[in-house]
Amino acid sequence: MRNKKSSNYALITGASSGIGLELARLFAADGIPLILVARRLDRLEILQTELSEQVDVKLFACDLSDTIARTQLLEHIAGQQLKIDYLINNAGCGQFGAIADNDWPATNDMLQLNMVATSHLCRSLLPAMKERAFGRILNVASTAAFQPGPGMAAYFASKAYVLSYSEALAYELKGCGVTATCLCPGATQTEFFSQAVMEDSGLVKDKQLPAAAHVALQGYQAMNQAKALTIHGFFNRLRIFSLRTAPRRMATAITAAILKK
Numbered sequence: 091m092r093n094k095k096s097s098n099y100a101l102i103t104g105a106s107s108g109i110g111l112e113l114a115r116l117f118a119a120d121g122i123p124l125i126l127v128a129r130r131l132d133r134l135e136i137l138q139t140e141l142s143e144q145v146d147v148k149l150f151a152c153d154l155s156d157t158i159a160r161t162q163l164l165e166h167i168a169g170q171q172l173k174i175d176y177l178i179n180n181a182g183c184g185q186f187g188a189i190a191d192n193d194w195p196a197t198n199d200m201l202q203l204n205m206v207a208t209s210h211l212c213r214s215l216l217p218a219m220k221e222r223a224f225g226r227i228l229n230v231a232s233t234a235a236f237q238p239g240p241g242m243a244a245y246f247a248s249k250a251y252v253l254s255y256s257e258a259l260a261y262e263l264k265g266c267g268v269t270a271t272c273l274c275p276g277a278t279q280t281e282f283f284s285q286a287v288m289e290d291s292g293l294v295k296d297k298q299l300p301a302a303a304h305v306a307l308q309g310y311q312a313m314n315q316a317k318a319l320t321i322h323g324f325f326n327r328l329r330i331f332s333l334r335t336a337p338r339r340m341a342t343a344i345t346a347a348i349l350k351k
């Protein structure tokens with residue numbers, strides 16, 4: 091599964107746990123140096139210790155929902171003249187609850203992280219990739235992207251944005267040597283559900299969920315094959331295919347019932 095050999099970096103957001111951490115392991119196994127970004131530096135340091143025998147691993151602690159912190163990350167990359175061949179917009183979070191009851195600052199931070207940070211990093215790092223005529227972008231959306239999600243409305247809508255943005259980006263980049271891939275995981279065994287306080291949701295309670303490593307591998311392979319879209323899991327693909335003909339109101343009601351505690 092070796093990639094184009096390059097000493098340029100892969101920048102992975104949300105590498106301190108879950109899918110992002112597993113993606114970091116895949117890049118390291120292929121000898122690609124890493125810039126790992128997340129808020130929890132202690133977690134990143136543990137991963138750095140694990141992977142630094144294989145590749146150079148740089149860390150940047152950053153709250154990506156914050157425009158100033160994101161700008162500092164981008165300035166650091168430019169200042170150090172770090173070349174990014176792989177941009178992995180994986181960091182994301184969820185918020186469970188009705189729109190009217192949810193804490194607005196938390197909703198705002200989630201929207202900033204899931205949508206604005208992804209767009210900001212793409213926009214900022216793309217020109218140099220295009221100039222070098224090589225680059226791979228992997229944006230992590232979700233199967234949530236394909237229908238409205240009452241009970242997690244803003245999260246579902248944010249992932250619909252990531253899907254739409256990534257597919258359009260893949261089209262815009264055709265033929266320039268840079269590609270964009272959108273990975274849509276279904277429910278996966280990570281810290282996502284505890285962070286969103288939704289362990290009791292019907293989506294996950296008493297369910298056997300796929301491991302983050304499986305999901306990461308599918309995204310990694312799809313990115314290297316320059317696929318525009320990859321949906322993890324046969325049943326997820328089947329469900330999303332069936333949504334094409336289902337009335338939208340019905341899909342919304344079914345999703346609400348699945349998400350309910």
Ligand SMILES: NC(=O)c1ccc[n+]([C@@H]2O[C@H](COP(=O)([O-])OP(=O)(O)OC[C@H]3O[C@@H](n4cnc5c(N)ncnc54)[C@H](OP(=O)(O)O)[C@@H]3O)[C@@H](O)[C@H]2O)c1
Nearest residue numbers: 104106107108109129130154181182232277278280281282
């Ligand atoms: N697990 C699922 O069922 C599932 C399903 C579909 C899609 N996804 C998507 O998969 C992606 C990865 O999530 P995961 O499942 O691996 O969950 P996770 O284990 O909770 O990992 C989320 C990562 O994002 C980082 N992050 C969160 N807020 C951040 C912020 N403000 N600034 C910088 N980094 C931040 C976290 O690091 P710090 O806390 O250290 O900052 C962590 O490394 C997300 O985009 C998620 O929406 C997950």
